Amino acid sequence: MTLLRIHLSRTSLAEGLQAVVRAAPAASSVPTHGGLRLEASPDGVTLTMVGGIASARYELPAEKGRVEVERTGAAVVPASYLYELVRRLDDGPVTLERTNSFHLTVASPGMCGRLSGIDPDLFPQAPVPGPEASALRLPNSVLRRMIRQVAFAVSNSDSRPVLTGVLCRLVGHRLTMTATDGVRLATASCETERLHPSADPEQEVSAVLPGRMLTGWARLLTDGGWTDIRLGPREAAFQTGCTSLYSVVLTGAYPPVDKLLPGSLAAEWTMAAPALLQTVERVALLAGKEALLHLRSTEPGVIELTACSADIGELREEIRPDSLSGEPISVSVNGRYLADTLRAADGQRVTVQITGSRSPLVIRPADDPGSLYLLTPVRTRESA
Template sequence: MNKVIFHIVQSELLRALQLVSRTVVANNPVPILSGIYVSAELQQLMLIAGNAVSRIQYRIPVERNGCEIVQPGSVVVPAKYLLEWVRKLPPGVVTFEVSSAFLVTVRSGAAVCRIGGMNPEDYPSTPEKTAVYPAFRISNEALKRAIQQVAFAVSTSESRPVLTGVHCQVSNTALRLSASDSIRLAIGQAPIQRESETDAEVPPFIVPGKVLYDFSKMIPDTKEMTRIVVCSQQIRLQTEQLEAHLMLLLGTYPSVDRIIPSEFATEMVVSTSGFLEAIERVTLMSGEGNPVKLDSTCAKTVQFASRTAEIGEVFEEVPVRDLSGEAVSVCFNGKYMTDIVRAIDSTHLAVRFSGKSSPILLQPAGCPDSQYLLTPIRTHA
């Protein structure tokens, strides 16, 4: 005879499954890690999923969003089948039952599905929770924005593993994030609140870029705070209902500050949207593999151009609000520049040049906390 474990509204269960299933790897060599650990406790429903580098826990309090625990218990359910079945259920209350042989029955009205579950005692335990360094908090909004403003620049090549991560530095007042693929560099910052007045420092750490970006998409768009605890080999991030354990990358991240230019031959301020739209159009017509050339020979506009054998030539002009210094002519990868400008959340953009072969520095106008570098493409022209 089956025992009822819990009842829950379909939309809330679906949301929880969608969040935790992000960490489930298809065809995981450890079969139980292809499942979601479902634990009905007296005061909450807990869903857990993970892989070798990350683990996500989502908590649903009882008597909230239609969640009612009838009898405590736990089971591991194959993630793919459970998610797809719940996704296709109509709105309403879902009943979740488990038999003594770990047979899971999920029903909603006349719709009934039975899935073979797994023994929850075989599921790996939660990673260590011992805090090694002082905890701190960041607003959800600021953390989400800071991650998404730099994560695009991480490397996808495993030749230098540390560059596939986001480098994090904690001061008394801010968390600084850096990411680079050796061609682009993105630096962002978010204010923090320390939980204690201790002088103990949190050493720099590196979080896998893809994993951190995926977590940023799970952070709720609320004014609440995310609590962050850095341990020896992992970082733990906690919101009201969500908890993520992310393994850290080992290694030494290159010093990025030394490559940021301090003197500039040319500086301009342009409309961010106008600059972005022009680069997107030129890149679209010329193709991502062809360089885009920027010229600032006119005091009122900046010109973009690209030439291909298949299409011919493409030209764009963008008005310049402020321009000082020498005329500049430089070539760059249009897609890489597009990625940078899309990440800049500001009406106007400051673009600075130190020379034809030196990195181009881009910043939101009037905001020194965010910095972006792009290495130009050398040409024979």
């Protein structure tokens, strides 16, 4: 007995599979995580993946020659194997069929294979936000840029799970994203369109969303189009075109970011971001594993960057900022972290502010007042 039979173009199927595999967890002991549910209805085919913290759904509407449903039904198979198989097929029609067992037959001209699956009834539901969720909309290009500006600063350690996420804070029509690993901090903000005018426009909504999930979503976005976002107390949802992404909200107290901003300035300089980045990358090459980079004033209008490693060597390079004011500079930072920050700053000019050898550096893109970066200095004998 045929329980599912659909015919799709390889291009359409590969596009949908590529979108949903972004939500696959890196590792999980739950059998259904990493599985793909195909559900065929008269309206088309829905591809769904449910992971531990994020889930994805892609809608393939019925269309002659691209998506044709001969027999409605459902099947669950390993997503990565189906995606890699379809990705390697020649362009042309692909038939997916499930009969009495949980196996899925994959056939195209000259090829026929079978993937082992599980009972579709065991497949869990995606974490969809409830009706109390706040809804907003913003251009894909803006959202992608914001994620890229902050996601690099999330923590890679699970010792404080909340720091592996990005704090999304909505106040009125303004969305602010913040990420920190305790050493560096990145924040970006923009104006959005609230989709529920009846809701209190000044209501503040906060949710910490997994950084890996947001990075995967950003890779899906094209310059055109919009993303609709729903932020709830326990779940969040993103939707653009045929693709939807669902995520749990990370629990735990996020650090009070406003208290991390340093006080009065000791020194400040402004210069072209690409030139500063190139200098930092060159000098950091010889910094060794510790990536220690020293910045100090050598004469009026000149800052010297130095890196020294006993195993590699030493490199010094001078920069001449367009403007430099304040006290003499002497501070040490992680060179790799500084380079990452300058790449994410996404501007032609940056202003670097220093409040002391022990206080965070503040980096502000000159042409993006909604972005700000902090980088904690490295303690050395000179700064102790």
